[in-house]
Amino acid sequence: MTAEFEVLREVARPRPNLERFRQSLGDGVDYAALVTLAASHGVRPALLDCLGKVSWGSMPAAERAELERFRQYHLARTLTLAGDLAQLAADLAGRSIRFVAFKGPTLSLALYGDLAGREYNDLDLIVPPEQVDVAEDAILSMDYRSPQGDRTFRRMFLSPQRQYAFVRDEAHTAIDLHWAFSGSHVPFPLAAADAWESAIPLTVGNRTVPVLSTPNLALLLAGHGTKEGWTMLKWVSDFARLVDRHPDLDWEELYRRARERRCGEAVLLACSVAQTLLEVPIPEALGDFVAGSDRVRRRTAAVAASLRDPAYAPRGIDHFTDLLLCDRWIDRTAARLKLTFTPTAGDHAALQLPPALWGAYYVTRPCRLAFRAVLGRA
Known part of the structure; x- marks a missing residue:
């Protein structure tokens, strides 16, 4: 270390x-x-x-000046994002679109006490699948644009991710529009429907915004950190703060809900990683479950060893990291197969077929992956 x-x-x-x-x-x-x-x-x-x-x-003065510059930039960006969230919330409400904001400024307020207490670069919203197009229109009306092609392209190559990204270049801000909390190939501890049923209000600036309830936020943070491989201390800190600030949470019930969605180990892993790296005690109700899971102990040790390695630097997430969400081997196998046969924007970049022939990507993608695998072994 x-x-x-x-x-x-x-x-x-x-x-x-x-x-x-x-x-x-x-x-x-x-x-x-x-x-x-x-x-x-x-x-x-x-x-x-x-x-x-x-x-x-x-x-030293040089490093202090660098951090002070970041502080000023971060404060300005968080205020911009909070203003955008308030404006978008009003627009979505005016269009009768159900939504819940999560992560970004709402998470910073809920866990860190102010807009700039946590580092983030975007807004995250989840809407019902049938209202995605109207929500897109609302985002685009705020001078955001999609860097992921037009609507037809996104539906073909990006919809399995169940989120689209929008950016506003001059403000260096982004909005991620979700209709589920994970890609279609893996489960997640929190269902989108649960977000609507128990959303709570949070005041952001002069606007009240619906956000996840604390139990649902716990499931979201456990699932998100696991999906990303716990490769940043920020995600461990988020979960650790929630555990510390809400000792009254019914963790046994949360674990039961996650297990019903076939990813209960994500909750156990989150608790284990927070204890190992940040010394936050595992909730008493989950202690025996964590101790009894060899897979959770192995994954915790791997995460801790990776982060403590002097040569380590947080890196991009590979396509299979989110398989950690799957409790069962059959779900992990099914996810790999689905990823193998689902076209992506990378397939289009490698072979740019006209829209009339996009269906061919379902055939060419497995061949392209097989060819890359052969080259990798050569």
Whole structure:
């Protein structure tokens, strides 16, 4: 474990020990590497908060200036995103579109206490599948654009992901529009229908926005972190904060709900990773389940070893990381098969057929993947 990662572990905890943090800063920390690693893990706001409480310690002027520039930029962007969320919420309500906001500014407010307490770059909304097109129109009316082609292209190549991305270049902001919480090939601990049934209001600026209830947020964070392979401390910190701030949650019931959706181990893995990396106790109701799962223990050890490796840097997620969501081998096998036969934008980029022939991608994709596999072994 590097000294820089140890510092970040401390700031990412729900209740950082400032004396231990101050001591860690003096243990041969490479401050330039610390700032770079904090950016990679998405925990610069937490680092800034702790540094402010210890009067910046021995932070060199160059690295302090870099963090201060980030603070100003981050604050401006979070205000922009909060304004966009308020505007979009009003537009969606005016069009009678049901939606729930999650992650982004709403998660920062719910778990960190202010808009800039957490690092994020976009807004995430989930709407019913039948209202996706109208929600797209609302987003596009705010000068956002899709970098993923036109509507026909997205439906063909991106709809299995069950989310579309929209960006506004001049503001460097983005909106992810979802109609489910995971791709169509894997299960997820939280069903979209559950989001509607128990949504709660949250005030963002001068607008009340529907967000996930705390139990549903717990399932969302466990599922999202697992889907992404727990490759950033930010995601571990999110889940750890929720566990710490809501000791009254019925974790046995949450685990039961996740198991019904065939991904109960995602909840156990989230608790185990939060304990191993950030010393947050596993909820008592789940202790025996975590201890009794060899797969959860192996995955926790793999995550911790990867993050602690001095050569590690957070990386892009491969196509099969989200298979960790699947409790059963049969679901993992089915997901791999579905991914093999489902066309993607990459297939179109490799062989640009006209729309009339797009159906051919269902045949060419397995052949292309097989050819790549043969080349990889050559």
